[in-house]
Amino acid sequence: MPDTGKKILIIDGHSILNRAFYGLPDLTNYEGLHTNAVLGFLNIIFKIIDEENPTNVCVAFDVKQPTFRHLVYKEYKGTRKPMPDELREQVPLIKEVLTAMNVTIVEKGGYEADDIIGTLSRVADSAGYKVVIVSGDRDLLQLATDNILVRIPKTKAGGTTIENYYADDVKDLYGVTPVQFIDMKGLMGDTSDNIPGVPGIGEKTATKIIQQWGSVAGALEHIDEIKPPKAQKNLAEFSEQAIMSRELAAIKLDCELDFKLEDTTYENAFNDNSYNIFKRLEFKSLLKKFDNQQTVSELKPDITVVNSTADFAYIEDAAKKSEAVGVYVAHSD
Numbered sequence: 001m002p003d004t005g006k007k008i009l010i011i012d013g014h015s016i017l018n019r020a021f022y023g024l025p026d027l028t029n030y031e032g033l034h035t036n037a038v039l040g041f042l043n044i045i046f047k048i049i050d051e052e053n054p055t056n057v058c059v060a061f062d063v064k065q066p067t068f069r070h071l072v073y074k075e076y077k078g079t080r081k082p083m084p085d086e087l088r089e090q091v092p093l094i095k096e097v098l099t100a101m102n103v104t105i106v107e108k109g110g111y112e113a114d115d116i117i118g119t120l121s122r123v124a125d126s127a128g129y130k131v132v133i134v135s136g137d138r139d140l141l142q143l144a145t146d147n148i149l150v151r152i153p154k155t156k157a158g159g160t161t162i163e164n165y166y167a168d169d170v171k172d173l174y175g176v177t178p179v180q181f182i183d184m185k186g187l188m189g190d191t192s193d194n195i196p197g198v199p200g201i202g203e204k205t206a207t208k209i210i211q212q213w214g215s216v217a218g219a220l221e222h223i224d225e226i227k228p229p230k231a232q233k234n235l236a237e238f239s240e241q242a243i244m245s246r247e248l249a250a251i252k253l254d255c256e257l258d259f260k261l262e263d264t265t266y267e268n269a270f271n272d273n274s275y276n277i278f279k280r281l282e283f284k285s286l287l288k289k290f291d292n293q294q295t296v297s298e299l300k301p302d303i304t305v306v307n308s309t310a311d312f313a314y315i316e317d318a319a320k321k322s323e324a325v326g327v328y329v330a331h332s333d
Contacts, residue, residue, distance in 0.1 A: 003128055029282045037087055048134055057103050058103065068110060069112075115251055138152065140251070141170050141178055180210050187235070
């Protein structure tokens with residue numbers, strides 16, 4: 001594949017916002033807007049941008065409507081608790097901030113953010129981009145390759161540490177390849193997404209089965225050789241559920257998206273609009289990022305010379321009432 005010298009940072013919007021929300025204490029601005037999730041999100045992302053120096057950045061968000069997975073299994077994610085109101089109000093707020101920063105937002109009904117990220121990662125990889133995915137969701141480890149890095153941040157007490165995974169790192173940790181990680185989920189299920197898996201098969205047994213037979217399909221082809229006997233019995237009885245669970249766990253890599261890589265160029269993030277919204281949200285620590293940026297249009301003096309006392313009095317009165325910065329009125333007797 002061509003080496004373009006470009007690198008794209010693909011961010012799992014809701015996942016990072018959720019992680020930031022629980023990683024920082026509740027904060028509000030003068031308007032009473034909750035801001036801790038937005039602040040935490042930006043702290044995480046700026047840290048990674050500083051480390052990765054990407055040429056392109058985009059953020060994928062879920063859309064609140066059923067996906068193709070709900071058609072396969074209507075109880076999919078059915079056990080999830082509702083989003084807290086304090087977090088829900090920050091979803092449109094982070095989108096407003098990202099828009100002000102000229103960061104591309106990608107979302108589409110019928111797909112989860114995971115599927116959008118999976119598709120974008122493969123499109124960018126094929127186009128010769130280095131790819132960095134940022135998510136708090138370990139399900140995205142299945143997307144790791146030798147060229148695609150999955151970074152999982154952890155925020156605690158205002159500090160952020162990040163775990164990094166290429167394909168070999170996933171195998172070192174779980175004993176299976178990123179693709180086989182999907183098959184593990186097919187067997188063991190996932191309570192957070194309400195993926196049923198096979199009763200009685202946990203992570204340890206699922207790992208051994210996939211290591212030996214390579215996939216759910218391979219395990220079913222050798223069902224008489226599966227050990228222990230209880231796992232063999234349950235897998236035989238719930239074979240269709242195992243296949244369905246693998247389908248639910250697999251991230252889609254070929255979503256139909258109205259999207260161009262060129263749209264994600266990361267530039268002019270620190271501008272008048274982003275400065276104003278950071279100031280409105282009272283993110284004083286982030287305003288320092290504008291110190292070395294041309295964030296406010298250069299002030300060019302607009303000088304008007306007046307000769308009459310009446311005109312001068314009018315301008316002086318207007319200036320005193322103005323909220324403009326740098327108004328200076330002088331007169332000579």
